Amino acid sequence: ARIVLFGNAGGGAVADLPPLGHLMAGNLTVTGFSHRGLAATAPERLARAVRRVLGLLADGGLDLPVTELPGLDAVPAAHDAMQEGRATGKYVVRVGG
Numbered sequence: 001a002r003i004v005l006f007g008n009a010g011g012g013a014v015a016d017l018p019p020l021g022h023l024m025a026g027n028l029t030v031t032g033f034s035h036r037g038l039a040a041t042a043p044e045r046l047a048r049a050v051r052r053v054l055g056l057l058a059d060g061g062l063d064l065p066v067t068e069l070p071g072l073d074a075v076p077a078a079h080d081a082m083q084e085g086r087a088t089g090k091y092v093v094r095v096g097g
Contacts (some may be wrong), residue, residue: 010032017030018027063090064089064090065088065090066089066090066091066092067087067090067091067092068091068092068093068094069090069091069092069093069094070094071094071095072093072095073095074093
């Protein structure tokens with residue numbers, strides 16, 4: 001299993017992680033990613049990477065399947081699919097109107 005921490009644009013407190021012994025015993029990994037450091041130290045590098053990815057998406061060079069879930073009631077089934085390895089791409093939940 002893997003715990004992924006992706007950015008923290010709001011700057012809020014990050015929840016406590018499981019104890020190290022639990023992570024090691026379960027062969028779990030923790031990884032994180034944030035643009036903040038790169039934006040501060042090499043903004044031109046970040047801008048170049050973003051332009052490249054957006055260009056690939058626009059030209060059809062990347063296949064990013066997106067599944068829109070109709071509401072929160074559909075989330076548990078999507079989580080089950082991810083856990084069982086039956087899910088691909090990104091899932092977006094439509095909330096509200």
